Amino acid sequence: MLEFKSVAYSYSNSDARCVALHEISVSFAAGKHVCIVGANGSGKSTLLRLANTTLPPSSGKILLDGQPMAELASHEVHRRVGIVKQDPCVQIVSSLVLDEVSFGPQNLGLTADEIKRRSKQALDCVGLAGFEQRSTYSLSGGEQQRLALAGVLAMKPDYVLLDEITSHLDLVSRQRIRSIVDGLADAGVGVVEVSHYVQDVQEADAVILLEQGRITWQGLPGELLESPELLKRSCLVGASGCHAGHFVDANRAVKRTKGGAVALCASQVSMDDILHGVSLEVGAGDLHIIAGKSGAGKSTLAQVLAGLIVPDAGKVTCADLQVQPGAVGLAFQRVAEQLFCDTVLDDVMFGPQQGGMPEAQARAQATQALQLLGIEEELYERNPLDLSGGQARRVALAGIIALKTGVCIFDEPTAGLDAVGREELHAVVATLCKEGCTVIVVTHDIEEWLAQAQTLTVLDTGHVVWSGAAKKAKPVLVRTGLINSSKSSEEQGFLAEDYQ
Ligand SMILES: Nc1ncnc2c1ncn2[C@@H]1O[C@H](COP(=O)(O)OP(=O)(O)OP(=O)(O)O)[C@@H](O)[C@H]1O
Ligand SMILES: [Mg+2]
Secondary structure (H helix, E strand, O other): OOOEEEEEEEEEEEOOEEEEEEEEEEEEEOOOEEEEEEOOOOOHHHHHHHHOOOOOOOOEEEOOOOOEEHHHOOOHHHEEEEEEEHHHHHHHOOOOOHHHHHHHHHHHHOHHHHHHHHHHHHHHHHHOOOOEEEEHHHHHHHHHHHHHHHHHHHHOOOOOEOOOOOOOOOHHHHHHHHHHHHHHOOOOEEEEEEOOOOHHHHHEEEEEEOOOEEEEEEEHHHHHHHHHHHHEEEEEEOHHHHHHEOHHHHOOOOOOOOOOOEEEEEEEEEEEEOEEEEEEEEOOEEEEEEEEEEOOHHHHHHHHHHOOOOEEEEEEEEEEOOOOOEEEEOOOOOOHHHOOOHHHHHHHHHHHHHOOOOHHHHHHHHHHHHHHHHOOOOOOOHHHHHHHHHHHHHHHHHHHHHHOEEEEEEEEOOOOHHHHHHHHHHHHHHHHHHHOOEEEOOOOOOOHHOOOOOOEEEEOOOEEEEEEEHOOOOHHHHOOOOOOOEEEOHHHHHHOOOOO
């Protein structure tokens, strides 16, 4: 049993003490899968950090199978309680995949054979067999997430803490992770998982709702999922009642007429072994989706489209000119790569000021973008590194929106956002498109963007396997396993034909 007894935690910021958790008393049992839900900034990651002693409680006690955690040696805690962090990059320490997954078992003093066996088993389990000799830095966001999980599985811990581990994964990988998690609980491991996805919550044995650092509800998934009020409070659904994967098309951007101007065009772009002759066109004012399995080359393509990587072959044009860095705003998949100023406001003002904008105007644009993304004023002076994952994502997106470039690319923009944040972002994108901005979204949450988009490209191992109107994309997305098949008989009929 992992027990919290009246645990509180405060972060001490330069400006003020921020109470992240108040009087938490809760137990996590072996063999049970508990999901923690709550809005961005409600204290979920903080709770997990306390549960593996990354943070010491400000008051109260945490017990591991009856023993105070504070009295256990750190290697003992790490052997028994594994964590996959919200940003998996921060926990990857080795440069080779095999070294990374064997790092933990090596520290347990196991035989070489056992280390090899565990490492292989863990990589197979998360779908990374064959990646042993790959550099960890070259992995896609989703592959890093799976590697971090493999590293924890190889330790065979008694408890695992999972912080939004499906946020950068495609549908098939998400389903694989779901069955791994079920298998862990069945094998007697205590699983504590943080998620913003309804699909993750419905599989759990119990759910805990955190609101502003307090546990305000605990119960069964069914009780939460059947209560519109609890769903909203947990931010699993937004104000309009939609959850990840099921956004309505109320925000649909103005319809484009055929043959409109092309804002961004890639022709025959190739890059190392990652992209192979990729061509695509995005119409001015359109929303374009780039979809594809984890590791398909989407983020590399995003950087090439933004002019940040010069391809080995082929070219990218923006408004008929060769794309230059700065012409296209790109919000990175990993927010940590984008946030570097001392305060949130400075960070969002940085881009516009770099472009030569006077301070007052940059401040006005930054403030507007922060408001659009729902960042409260009290966070403006906070160091961006001292934010929750979802807050940091919002700030990073605001930094790109404040640039007011004619083309914006958002790489996995909804990863880490609660349903309210997602809704806000969808509305922002609809407004941007209405104002004539062209938006490209690279995403695994395809269904929630599909109704809003005009066009879509499916990438697979660096090749474009399909490109066309978003409203015709469902069959190919189902066929490639990127979305679940819809139950509508009309579509089923269409699919059956398609397979013949
Ligand atoms: N390093 C830090 N320094 C100061 N404050 C922090 C730090 N990390 C988090 N906080 C604050 O503590 C509160 C809880 O943050 P936490 O990361 O636990 O939230 P969360 O529920 O995991 O959110 P998300 O869904 O966005 O990941 C937030 O108000 C956040 O701004
Ligand atoms: Mg978090």
